[in-house]
Amino acid sequence: MELGLEGKVALVGGASMGLGRACAAALAAEGAKTVIVARDGARLGQTAQAIAKESRAECHPFAADLSKADACEAAVAETVKKFGRLDIVVSNAGGPKPGAIDELSDDDWRSGFELTFLSTVRLARAAAAVMKRGPGKGGRILIIGSGSMAAPIANLAISSGLRPGLRGVAKLLAERYAKDGITVNIVAPGLIKTERLIEVAHGTPDAGTPAGAARLFERWAAEIPAGRLGEPSDVGDAVAFLASDRAAYVTGQVLMVDGGRHRSL
Numbered sequence: 001m002e003l004g005l006e007g008k009v010a011l012v013g014g015a016s017m018g019l020g021r022a023c024a025a026a027l028a029a030e031g032a033k034t035v036i037v038a039r040d041g042a043r044l045g046q047t048a049q050a051i052a053k054e055s056r057a058e059c060h061p062f063a064a065d066l067s068k069a070d071a072c073e074a075a076v077a078e079t080v081k082k083f084g085r086l087d088i089v090v091s092n093a094g095g096p097k098p099g100a101i102d103e104l105s106d107d108d109w110r111s112g113f114e115l116t117f118l119s120t121v122r123l124a125r126a127a128a129a130v131m132k133r134g135p136g137k138g139g140r141i142l143i144i145g146s147g148s149m150a151a152p153i154a155n156l157a158i159s160s161g162l163r164p165g166l167r168g169v170a171k172l173l174a175e176r177y178a179k180d181g182i183t184v185n186i187v188a189p190g191l192i193k194t195e196r197l198i199e200v201a202h203g204t205p206d207a208g209t210p211a212g213a214a215r216l217f218e219r220w221a222a223e224i225p226a227g228r229l230g231e232p233s234d235v236g237d238a239v240a241f242l243a244s245d246r247a248a249y250v251t252g253q254v255l256m257v258d259g260g261r262h263r264s265l
Contacts, residue, residue: 025233089127
């Protein structure tokens with residue numbers, strides 16, 4: 001299927017590894033030019049080189065911490081400076097600190113709010129302002145969510161508290177900018193084999209060792225109707241579709257990429 005992403009420009013957050021890298025790689029594979037953002041400049045540069053080599057599409061690194069107040073506008077400005085436009089933004093950041101509801105401090109919650117919630121609001125606001133007046137006559141805003149949007153997860157209290165609120169944010173943004181040709185959707189991964197999943201597994205009782213985590217992964221996979229944990233590319237491919245011309249009439253939605261794990265209606 002031709003997705004029509006050749007020559008489009010995308011900005012992807014948290015893209016030095018994991019889901020962000022997979023999203024940037026999927027967009028680049030379809031011909032999009034990408035600006036990737038993360039805090040670790042050295043790793044980010046290596047990732048940009050690898051994506052460019054794999055896809056033969058331009059990939060530009062921009063080191064920044066998107067949880068900081070001015071970083072989102074700076075990343076958008078860098079994208080426009082580099083490529084002259086912005087068509088797609090993928091709001092993604094490392095997950096907030098794991099922990100049960102009674103294990104987390106006020107500072108943990110404040111940090112999680114900046115990282116998970118405010119970074120999304122700021123990035124979407126800065127991106128929409130550019131997309132409205134840009135040459136692309138619209139754009140795509142994608143928010144990487146979590147299975148905690150469908151049901152709370154005991155060891156991910158901050159994520160479970162904050163991420164459902166992003167569903168409301170996405171709806172409001174979708175309604176606000178539909179007339180401008182800008183769609184806003186959430187891609188909510190389930191259990192995907194990333195560094196984050198390893199971190200979560202190690203914080204689970206009886207899974208604090210590599211062997212324990214491996215057994216937990218096997219148990220999780222057996223509980224998923226698809227019979228496996230997800231790959232980062234599963235999320236990247238969903239993002240590429242929603243970023244495409246083929247998804248122009250899809251907005252304000254949450255797409256669960258979880259192998260059928262969540263059974264909520």
